[in-house]
Amino acid sequence: MADVLTQTQIDQLLNSFSSGDVSVNDLEETGIEKKIRPYDFKIPKKFNKDQLKTLNIIYENYGRILASYLSGMLRSFCQIEVLHIEEQRYFEYSNALPENILVGVLNMPPLEGTSMLTVSQSIAFAIIDRLLGGQGNSYEVDREFTEIEMTLIERTVREMCRLLRDAWLNVYELRPEFIRLESNSRQNQLVSPNETVVIVMLSVKIREVEGNISFCIPYVILEPVLDNLNTRYWFTERKNEPQNLQQDRSRIRRRLAPIPVDLRAVLGTGHLTLEELMTLRPGDVIQLDQQVTDPTLVMSNREKWFQGTLGCYRSHRAVRIEKILREDGQDAES
Numbered sequence: 001m002a003d004v005l006t007q008t009q010i011d012q013l014l015n016s017f018s019s020g021d022v023s024v025n026d027l028e029e030t031g032i033e034k035k036i037r038p039y040d041f042k043i044p045k046k047f048n049k050d051q052l053k054t055l056n057i058i059y060e061n062y063g064r065i066l067a068s069y070l071s072g073m074l075r076s077f078c079q080i081e082v083l084h085i086e087e088q089r090y091f092e093y094s095n096a097l098p099e100n101i102l103v104g105v106l107n108m109p110p111l112e113g114t115s116m117l118t119v120s121q122s123i124a125f126a127i128i129d130r131l132l133g134g135q136g137n138s139y140e141v142d143r144e145f146t147e148i149e150m151t152l153i154e155r156t157v158r159e160m161c162r163l164l165r166d167a168w169l170n171v172y173e174l175r176p177e178f179i180r181l182e183s184n185s186r187q188n189q190l191v192s193p194n195e196t197v198v199i200v201m202l203s204v205k206i207r208e209v210e211g212n213i214s215f216c217i218p219y220v221i222l223e224p225v226l227d228n229l230n231t232r233y234w235f236t237e238r239k240n241e242p243q244n245l246q247q248d249r250s251r252i253r254r255r256l257a258p259i260p261v262d263l264r265a266v267l268g269t270g271h272l273t274l275e276e277l278m279t280l281r282p283g284d285v286i287q288l289d290q291q292v293t294d295p296t297l298v299m300s301n302r303e304k305w306f307q308g309t310l311g312c313y314r315s316h317r318a319v320r321i322e323k324i325l326r327e328d329g330q331d332a333e334s
Contacts, residue, residue: 062167123211
């Protein structure tokens, strides 16, 4: 947007025209000057704006997922935001890392290659403090992590890696695998120093403690999925593919399958008045509305699911399923 001149600047410009200090030709030459941005041909840019924007959306989603996980695990308020996403050469990123930062190395199959996750000391010690029952307050510390601290934080870093799968689902189905955890950034050499990497920097706040979590992903890993890293693919084609809809259904079934469900075998029903209920004594008989040989209903959450036959199995009362019913109690075959 062009600068707006104040009335004083306008008066000074008019006076300069009148005195001859400034000519119209000078203004025209200044106006046609183009802004030039330097470009290094030895290090060409490999990610366009749309791809970086898509990565920003992915890791904004990841920040929300991770914040929810940390808030529940630490029983403390946690806020995570994407600070910036940019591409660099690996040695520029590696040289800027502190020596005692926490480093996790992970694979991202089916993509080939390893990437890196770093957690700043302030956040790592805050997590450890909360896991050990402390308040999670910040304090100045600059030392290496002990073996006990590394063992405690490793579980959290493993979960950070696993949660990447949920954040990437709309773009590509990854299966992140945690490899190892280190406390010295100088021991890692993921790719050659001049290799292009994309850096995702997340700002993390746990109560009053602030720090960063960053991801370093080499270009060679993301190259096979660059076509997927655009908003058009994400919001249109991806949602319209029948194969993806089937995968979503299968994924939902897999997550629901381990949930325990209570089943009740109903032997029969009967009706009593309140007076009859109050006068019941041991040995009294309640008449039900079905015979012992009649099919038994198997119900869950007041819904009829199966019909079966009462019996015993290995000295335990059991029900053998004979028919599968719908929620309304009708045969599934009808």
